[in-house]
Amino acid sequence: MKLLVVVDAEEYSRQAARIAARFAINTWADVTILALQAKNGDTLNARLLDALPEIQCMFLGNDSPFGEYKDTGFQAVSDGTWEMDRTGSDGRKQLKVLVRRGDWLRIVSEQLEQEQADFLFLGASSDKPEWEGELRFPQKVAATVPCSSFVVKGSSMGKTLVCCLDQASVSQESLEIINQLVTIQEAELKIVGLTGPHGLREKVEERMMQVLRYYTERGVRAWVRLVNEEELPAFAHEASKTGTLGLWLGKKSLLTKFFSKDRLEQFITASESSVVILK
Amino acid sequence: MWRSLIYLDEDLPSSIALRFAAEQANKTGGRLQVLHVEDPGKKAAPGTGWVRRSWEQGLIKAGLDEVHRLLKTEKVNCPHISSPKILVGSRDDEVLNELRHGMYDLYVEGYLNTSSTKDFLKLLNGKRFQNTTCPVMLVKNMVPVHNILILAGEAVPFEVLLPYFEKIYGTFDGQLDITMLYYRFGEEKELVFQAREEAGSYLYKAEEMLAAAGWEDVECQVVQGTPEQTAVYMRNYGLVFSSFPSRQTPRAELLALLSNPVLLCKPKKARSKKAGKGGLI
Amino acid sequence: MGTKTSILILDDEPIVIKRLKPSLEKKGYEVEAFTDSREALARVQEQAFDIVVTDLKMEGIDGMQFLEAVKETSPETEVIVITGFATMETARESFRKGVSDFLAKPFKLGEIVEAIAKAEAEQKKKRG
Numbered sequence: 001m002k003l004l005v006v007v008d009a010e011e012y013s014r015q016a017a018r019i020a021a022r023f024a025i026n027t028w029a030d031v032t033i034l035a036l037q038a039k040n041g042d043t044l045n046a047r048l049l050d051a052l053p054e055i056q057c058m059f060l061g062n063d064s065p066f067g068e069y070k071d072t073g074f075q076a077v078s079d080g081t082w083e084m085d086r087t088g089s090d091g092r093k094q095l096k097v098l099v100r101r102g103d104w105l106r107i108v109s110e111q112l113e114q115e116q117a118d119f120l121f122l123g124a125s126s127d128k129p130e131w132e133g134e135l136r137f138p139q140k141v142a143a144t145v146p147c148s149s150f151v152v153k154g155s156s157m158g159k160t161l162v163c164c165l166d167q168a169s170v171s172q173e174s175l176e177i178i179n180q181l182v183t184i185q186e187a188e189l190k191i192v193g194l195t196g197p198h199g200l201r202e203k204v205e206e207r208m209m210q211v212l213r214y215y216t217e218r219g220v221r222a223w224v225r226l227v228n229e230e231e232l233p234a235f236a237h238e239a240s241k242t243g244t245l246g247l248w249l250g251k252k253s254l255l256t257k258f259f260s261k262d263r264l265e266q267f268i269t270a271s272e273s274s275v276v277i278l279k
Numbered sequence: 280m281w282r283s284l285i286y287l288d289e290d291l292p293s294s295i296a297l298r299f300a301a302e303q304a305n306k307t308g309g310r311l312q313v314l315h316v317e318d319p320g321k322k323a324a325p326g327t328g329w330v331r332r333s334w335e336q337g338l339i340k341a342g343l344d345e346v347h348r349l350l351k352t353e354k355v356n357c358p359h360i361s362s363p364k365i366l367v368g369s370r371d372d373e374v375l376n377e378l379r380h381g382m383y384d385l386y387v388e389g390y391l392n393t394s395s396t397k398d399f400l401k402l403l404n405g406k407r408f409q410n411t412t413c414p415v416m417l418v419k420n421m422v423p424v425h426n427i428l429i430l431a432g433e434a435v436p437f438e439v440l441l442p443y444f445e446k447i448y449g450t451f452d453g454q455l456d457i458t459m460l461y462y463r464f465g466e467e468k469e470l471v472f473q474a475r476e477e478a479g480s481y482l483y484k485a486e487e488m489l490a491a492a493g494w495e496d497v498e499c500q501v502v503q504g505t506p507e508q509t510a511v512y513m514r515n516y517g518l519v520f521s522s523f524p525s526r527q528t529p530r531a532e533l534l535a536l537l538s539n540p541v542l543l544c545k546p547k548k549a550r551s552k553k554a555g556k557g558g559l560i
Numbered sequence: 561m562g563t564k565t566s567i568l569i570l571d572d573e574p575i576v577i578k579r580l581k582p583s584l585e586k587k588g589y590e591v592e593a594f595t596d597s598r599e600a601l602a603r604v605q606e607q608a609f610d611i612v613v614t615d616l617k618m619e620g621i622d623g624m625q626f627l628e629a630v631k632e633t634s635p636e637t638e639v640i641v642i643t644g645f646a647t648m649e650t651a652r653e654s655f656r657k658g659v660s661d662f663l664a665k666p667f668k669l670g671e672i673v674e675a676i677a678k679a680e681a682e683q684k685k686k687r688g
Contacts, residue, residue, distance in 0.1 A: 001663070001664050001665070001666060001667050001671075002668075002671075025648065025651075026646045026647055026648050026651060026664075027646040027651075027664035028646070028651055028661075028662040028663070028664060029664060030671075063648055063651070063652055065651075065662075092661075116668060116670075118666050118667075118668075172575075172666065173666035176644055176665040176666040177666065179644045179645055179665070180644070180645070180646055180664060180665070183645040183646065183647060184646065184647065193291075193391075195393065200291070200391075205290055205291050208291050209290075209291050209294050209352075212291070212294070212295070212421070213294070213352075213353075216298065216421055218617070218644065218645070219617075220645075221421075221422065221423070222421075223420050223538050224291070224295070224391060224420060225391060225392040225393070225419075225538065226391050226392065226393045226394070227393070227394050228393070228394050228395075231394045235394065
């Protein structure tokens with residue numbers, strides 16, 4: 001598994017990195033930490049330089065596959081991109097630390113493509129929906145990127161993961177990411193199916209049966225329930241108070257109807273806890 | 280040995296009910312009779328004699344295929360499932376007829392919780408459940424049963440509930456922890472745990488009866504709170520065993536809110552005796 | 561055994577086998593795949609494989625027991641563990657028991673091919 005952890009120098013990024021580190025150490029994933037700095041800075045941002053050693057250390061330790069702490073400085077690898085030299089860290093898995101400058105959304109997409117990442121982590125502030133003046137940046141990333149992403153709010157993901165199911169596009173990757181999340185967090189998994197005016201749609205029901213069978217056969221206890229489409233935003237908001245909320249938003253997803261890009265951004269902003277967008 | 284009638288369609292609630300009931304049957308030596316009803320809807324049966332028989336046979340064949348598909352997909356390992364019965368007619372009427380004639384100990388159905396507790400209460404207050412003669416198990420989720428919570432309250436004397444419990448779980452194969460929860464409604468900020476004495480002699484007597492039936496080390500608790508608070512507290516139990524609730528009581532609301540499978544007994548004597556006193560919870 | 565590197569794959573999810581086996585064969589490996597851990601165990605006791613790829617959580621013998629059995633019969637075999645339910649304990653125990661790599665699902669085909677290539681190179685280095 002390959003993870004991309006997008007950070008800046010703020011506390012919410014430290015919290016996201018902590019959760020990403022726990023996930024990475026348990027799964028022995030290859031990790032790229034991508035630090036974003038102001039678009040027009042020619043030199044490395046001092047606050048980022050202060051934050052990155054601490055963030056790197058979160059991924060290290062006795063049981064870590066990433067070897068020892070190494071920071072022999074950043075090398076400019078191309079215009080606006082610096083990479084930390086971790087030569088000699090002797091890790092069994094990759095831990096790459098990069099700083100990039102430019103159009104942040106474009107950079108994240110490029111890096112995802114380059115690393116072929118399966119899962120993206122980034123933090124969001126609970127009270128201020130922006131990253132250094134870039135309004136709703138984490139929300140925009142989660143709504144745009146093609147892979148699943150975890151928008152971390154707060155220091156823990158809670159003890160429940162409530163996943164709202166769409167009609168058709170439940171990828172194997174998203175099911176496996178949920179497996180790993182509930183295992184690592186020892187969280188309770190709840191699967192919510194959406195009902196329309198005529199009850200549960202046949203395709204949603206079929207998919208829920210498959211998903212439930214998948215988890216039952218693997219010994220993962222998954223609770224199921226139904227929620228009316230119209231009540232979904234209110235339900236999702238309520239669920240976000242006690243745990244992490246997962247939304248399956250595939251290309252053919254029914255949920256995209258309710259969580260259009262703009263509404264998804266608003267929802268993540270309003271959510272009281274972390275949100276996992278599953279694709 | 281208990282016998283139960285399990286109603287199956289080819290849908291998610293049935294899938295959950297089948298898996299749960301099969302596991303209970305395997306652990307307690309119970310038998311399952313699968314029933315599916317093909318509802319011809321508002322259309323009248325075409326003609327009489329051979330035409331009508333062929334039409335009915337077509338419906339039965341379609342129903343049988345549906346149930347077989349479900350049984351095959353679920354790959355349930357239960358040696359005590361009898362061949363499915365497929366009937367044509369109204370689901371309520373056919374289920375009630377089969378229950379009356381088959382002398383079953385339990386009726387099992389799947390149910391998925393919705394945003395509104397009214398849906399659950401409507402089901403309980405509907406014709407099918409109001410007229411069943413045996414206890415009913417509503418399976419809302421597929422949960423492994425390592426512990427059972429008996430929801431107690433003065434509305435139903437425990438001696439009326441115990442035989443139903445014993446009949447089904449008396450021969451349970453494996454570790455099974457039992458908790459007796461005496462529930463009282465109260466609008467508290469959070470669930471309040473009270474001393475056992477607050478339940479009068481109810482819990483003492485119930486505990487004695489359970490011990491005499493071979494259930495030692497039963498945990499007894501008295502709680503007071505809203506149905507929402509209590510439902511959250513009860514979420515880790517594999518099954519909730521309760522008397523059939525009266526309409527629009529906090530107990531009914533609590534049972535509607537629960538995500539766990541519920542087994543509801545309908546002790547007729549207790550209902551008629553206490554219902555007039557207005558003390559139901 | 562021929563000159564080709566021999567690989568045994570054990571995963572009770574047929575989809576993994578279906579994806580992995582033809583891809584590795586195309587790369588010139590000699591691959592045997594099993595979904596049943598008992599059958600796989602019998603096979604490793606008959607023949608030493610260069611590389612074994614095993615899932616951790618399976619019906620019957622679990623991946624950890626399988627890993628121990630492989631290492632006992634053929635200490636030179638490089639073992640790659642894959643898992644859908646990673647915990648610190650499973651990762652730690654796998655390494656204590658000498659696995660070559662640990663891959664948590666989801667992973668891309670390329671990642672396991674890369675892990676196999678690394679294990680193969682490691683083995684060649686050990687054998688001199």
